[in-house]
Amino acid sequence: MLIRLIYCSRVRPSVSTLDVRSILSVSQRNNAHNGITGGLVFTGGIFLQCLEGHRSAVNETYHRIAADSRHFDPAILSWEEVDSRQFTTWTMGYLGYTGENSSLFLKYAAGKDFDPYACRATAVREMFAEVVANAKMLKQNVD
Numbered sequence: 001m002l003i004r005l006i007y008c009s010r011v012r013p014s015v016s017t018l019d020v021r022s023i024l025s026v027s028q029r030n031n032a033h034n035g036i037t038g039g040l041v042f043t044g045g046i047f048l049q050c051l052e053g054h055r056s057a058v059n060e061t062y063h064r065i066a067a068d069s070r071h072f073d074p075a076i077l078s079w080e081e082v083d084s085r086q087f088t089t090w091t092m093g094y095l096g097y098t099g100e101n102s103s104l105f106l107k108y109a110a111g112k113d114f115d116p117y118a119c120r121a122t123a124v125r126e127m128f129a130e131v132v133a134n135a136k137m138l139k140q141n142v143d
């Protein structure tokens with residue numbers, strides 16, 4: 001059973017760019033091993049992550065991530081059974097805020113700032129679909 005789970009969380013203030021780089025590389029290594037694909041968005045101190053894979057693998061990975069002290073306040077925004085993956089070539093693609101992609105965040109923002117906690121499930125699903133469709137938005141590394 002293939003599952004797609006989307007959650008968001010708040011970064012701890014002590015977390016540096018170096019830490020986010022390490023989170024991404026460990027994610028890519030573990031996810032390749034566990035058959036997980038997905039994307040990690042990081043903007044305004046908030047993580048928004050999509051995890052795709054076997055139900056048990058996504059479940060195990062999500063609970064491991066949720067227990068990580070580098071972030072807090074995890075909230076599942078969407079959980080669905082799906083027929084296929086979106087992130088077919090990404091064990092974990094990364095998208096951070098840049099001046100160039102600000103319109104993407106504004107598109108899904110109710111106010112002036114993008115706040116996944118305030119987004120409908122359909123909005124975050126659509127956002128990830130848009131990100132995948134514009135694969136050049138995704139990065140293998142944190143700049």
Ligand SMILES: Cc1cc2nc3c(=O)[nH]c(=O)nc-3n(C[C@H](O)[C@H](O)[C@H](O)COP(=O)(O)O)c2cc1C
Pocket residue numbers: 009023026027028030031040047049061064065066067068070071092
């Ligand atoms: C926002 C965030 C996203 C993460 N995403 C993943 C992920 O997709 N896959 C993963 O294995 N670990 C992820 N991690 C790291 C896990 O919490 C945990 O540190 C890691 O899986 C431990 O791996 P290790 O036992 O190989 O050191 C994430 C952590 C954070 C804070």
